[in-house]
Amino acid sequence: MNSKKHFKLQEFLPYLLNQAAETSSLAFQKTYKDRYGMLRAEWRVLFHLGLYGEMTAVEIGRRAQMHKTKISRAVHKLAERRFITRSRDLKDRRVEHLALTDRGKEAYRDLSKVAESYNAELEARLSDEEVDHLRSALEKLAKPVHG
Amino acid sequence: MNSKKHFKLQEFLPYLLNQAAETSSLAFQKTYKDRYGMLRAEWRVLFHLGLYGEMTAVEIGRRAQMHKTKISRAVHKLAERRFITRSRDLKDRRVEHLALTDRGKEAYRDLSKVAESYNAELEARLSDEEVDHLRSALEKLAKPVHG
């Protein structure tokens, strides 16, 4: 017999969060992979440009908390497949402005619809109140541990 | 102007879940990596054996929803580093029973403590009620979409 109550895996938030994140992402992942051959970093870049308009790689990285190498590769592949255009900033020639092409916009709109209805499906498992609580909790947990 | 309200990334549960999962896992990940050179699949196997005792790879896979190749590799590395032992079932020689060695138990206890205090740190960002709500919501979302 244990003298001490054990810490359970089912209580460990990072574990639970990962499980929920993984399984809840599966179906959507399949969609952007099958329809457009995209990876997670790629649809994220696509969505950022679709939602907020033209911006630089650094800015996407800051918003999405993605490392710049991931972005760099995602941008490369998206440009290669003509979902986005890259144009140098004339004042600071290190910088590139990224924007969706028509093809990119179409993909964005399509995936956006899929995401929306898929999200509705997920939310249907919870009450409105639960959804609100969940969002606010996730927001708090998404902040880095120190600071 | 858009005639239609846009679906936002901040409303998309799989996105939020992934963000929260990733950032909330970082610090713990660093611990098991730095102290024991483990990967995620490895500490998960370790914890399953530590919590529930001897079991087979298939059973761990079922409980943790991990693919068998992931488990196979995790088991291989854990055994190589003498955290676990593998013993063939005498009645069904396809099956292997996995169990922690003393070294494995020690690592488990150590990491278990870290996980517990780290979890407390995370939970401190939320009220008790929020934690309960969160757990129940995550549980509902961790179920596969169809069925």
Added chain:
DNA sequence: TTGTAATAGTTACTTTTGCAACCAACAAGG
């Protein structure tokens, strides 16, 4: 028996990632 299918687990191959080093353009101080 023998043939077919299921199950436990491993391996081979390809695609992704993670990290560090790197290049190019700018910035600021002397």
Added chain:
DNA sequence: CCTTGTTGGTTGCAAAAGTAACTATTACAA
């Protein structure tokens, strides 16, 4: 101008993950 540091972005290499195909063993039925 020159040096030093910073920033935007890329690349090379090693580690890790995903997939499917594979071996070995058992189960079951003709």
